[in-house]
Amino acid sequence: MSDRLFGLVVIIVAAGYIFAASLTEVSFLSDPVGSKTFPYLIGGVAILAALAVMLRPDAEPDWPSAGTFARIALAVAVLVAYAYMLRPFGFIIPTALAAGMLSYQIRPRAIAAMLTGVGLSVGLFAIFKFALGLGLVAFPKGWF
Amino acid sequence: MLKTVVKRLAAGVVLSVGLAGAASAAECIAPANPGGGWDFTCRTIGKIMYDIGAVDEPIQVTNMAGGGGGLAFAHVVNERNTDEDLIVAASSATATRLAQNKYGGATYKDVRFLGAIGADPGVIVVAADAPYQSLTDLLDAVKADPTSVTFAGGSAVGGYDHLKVLMALGRAGFDDIRAVKYIGLDGGGDAITQAIGGHVQAVTGDMSEVVGFLKSGDVRVLAVFTDDRIPGFDDIPTAKEQGIDVVAVNWRGLYVPKGISEEAYQKWSDALAAVGKSDEWKAAMEANGLAPFFKVGPEFEGWLAGVIEEIAQLSRDIGVIQ
Amino acid sequence: METLSLLADGFSVALTPSNLFLAVVGCILGTVIGALPGLGPSNGVAILIPLAFSLGLDATAALVLMTAVYYGAMYGGRISSILLNIPGDEPALMTTLDGYPMAKAGRASDALVLSGVASFVGAFLATIGLILLAPMLARIAFLFGPAEYFALYLLAFSTLGGIASNNQAKAAIAACIGLGISMIGLDNNTGIARLTMGELHLMDGVDFLVAIVGLFAVTEVFVFIESHGKNSALGVKLGKITIPVKDILRCKWTMLRSTFIGFIAGVLPGAGASLGSFMAYSAEKSLVRDNSQFGKGDVRGVAAPEAGNNAAAGGALVPMLTLGVPGSGTTAVLLALLMTLNITPGPTLFTDRPDVVWGLIASLLIANVVLLLLNVPMVRLFVHILSVPPWVLLPGVTMISFVGIFSLSGSTFDLLLMIGFGAMGFFLRKLDVPTVPIILGILLGNNMEDSLRRAMVISGGEWTYLFSSGIAIGLWVAAVLGFVAPMFLRGKIRKPQAITD
Missing domain, CATH: 1.10.287 (Helix Hairpins)
Structure with missing residues (x-):
């Protein structure tokens, strides 16, 4: 089918x-x-x-449950929001939020997810900015 | 493939536009990928401006490829219209596309052109073993049988390389432009490779693309589209000498946003003029096969308006635009 | 002999302590850049060009750094392909097919060492080829006109069916998706926009990197959300890290054949590294006697594309140096670098600037050896990626992909497109539609169409022109055989396997 x-x-x-x-x-x-x-x-x-x-259709694939689809749809929504936030809000805050939410969706533990989000955001920023020299902006202009 | 591949070259550099923007140094946008003429313009002029002290800080080069320069043009007009720390590389291709309405309705009046300080002369080239000895030989062959000659160039159909051939044929009295065979390749080097391989009969391109192959003896330049012969290449005849009155050069210059102050415009045109007169620039021109061409400020703006009008008229005549 | 003395001069230029240091730094940076999805060899080099200038490096030092980054990225792309099923860059695409199954079976370190050695063999032999044959090989590019290129692309697509799918029709649909996407943008033959729906961002077409990162990295996130990280290579118990001497020896002919194919693909300006690795893989699959394990973790399926793409990377330097025509995206950046250093590649470069050419070749050889020495011990480090818990790793990979793609154009549009590809990839994967043909379609579609249309312009619409040279006919024959042969061989090859299953 x-x-x-x-x-x-x-x-x-x-x-x-x-x-x-x-x-x-x-x-x-x-x-x-x-x-x-x-x-x-x-x-x-x-x-x-x-x-x-x-x-000549193949055998029916295993479709995930409706709940899983909902979680994937939520992940898509998170990524779309992230795409829109990256430019106006700088790198650190949107990345921490998006990474944290994705992490929570893979393993629902709130504190671990928050730590993952913040850790990834700061860590990646450091790698991209200082090791690879990309011109990332940490926070929106005028915040500090 | 190459075009798409090359698109991502700008990578890190473009990031600074996307994410940074806080940089205080002036910025030069090359509306194409590294390696092309616009990139050369930004890098070389930017570097010399700093080296001779015309600007205080090094100029940061940003590559912004897309829409044949249209993306960068739209970016400047819509988002950076009053940015006084911005210059953008331009060339005949910019003018051609503006004249042919390829920038989504934008016109040359939406920005201010600053000037041009060098030009890559247009040339018609054949392989060294080709039977054509002069431009007239070649054009006569096309007139006799248009299917016998395929031209190859580095721009798409309707682009400047193509127009040069059509203009020359027009002057020679051949008007059936639909019969002229032209293929657009990824660049002048590709086009020359095809000619040497015998897949096409003639190449329309710019002098700088030809120099290496000329030295190695693989090609013969039938004509340059300049008023006078190019210094250093005195044995190459101009098209004019051969009775084909076409002057077509690929000038290299800059534009700035329209909304900047008169002082800022003056400051940039002084800086550009200083580069144009410097020895460093002369050396860079020589190394890259550019011929002298110097028009800066309002003089350039006036000249360009005329050129764009002419290209628009020609494009209408040949049906490239309605 | 003259060649050797010129090479010795090259080494004397390139082998200073500071240049050696730059080579090591470049190799490490390149490997990291290559491994990060979204950042590949060409943007790796582009990112670091400003660095070379701000450090005030001279021409040779800048070249040493850049070639180290270039080759480093070619090596690095395989790491994420093997460990995560996410190609770090487009030439590493084919390595996912057998590398990832190996990792899932707990042989990640074997796959990494083997592919490192294959990369070395490919790159090293290609550099030798470059030294000995460059001026002569440049002539090959002259032999390929539009008709020959069209036949070459046709050959690539005709062998697609045999790759990565049980269902030929689904592979065909995937190829059509890719080809269809490649048509979007300005039509090179008329200068008129096609299928862009008025969207300025689509004028230059869809960047295949956006598609790769979307279809592989973003899709992987959705798959993980569904499975909570089960059935992947993550957390698989790893054996002791050893050098898989037996596998390496078993692949010796594979590596040599793939190097040859990759090198030729690299020399042709219209082909490039991706085609090199693809052709090497499909040739290997059709040449070996028992190919039933291909796609399930065959060591030869790891060695072939890696030797092929690294050989192509070396081969691509031939037209770049001798004709000034870049054969791949990365060589286009290197070309740009040379030009900013006031060196204009072209037919006279070898005679005008031997110092540059031989310095470059020496730095390639140095980078290669450094990479082999770095990569084998570093395998230990790389496989640790697999012990990172998925709820940290996957968000991390996603964020890296976003930054990588954002760095292409700084456009939100590309990011949205990438998410779209990710969602599509999830459904396609569920339906068992292979995604590799999509990428190949995007990569080659335009070239294929352009070469056909150019050929028809030249011939005035006369179709026989497509078969007008020996090379073209040979490629057509190979294409037809490549398409037809699997249909007949399938029955013979699959049957015994069905019994053993």
């Missing part, structure tokens, strides 16, 4: 891809192959391969 669904998703995405490729502006100075041929081919091969997967 999963493979059939996967095949269907691939076909829908490939069809969308082919449609998006068909919107490519055509250049006045076009070459014999053109901008669209390769994307069409790729989309076409993907659809064929997806059909093959749908016709």
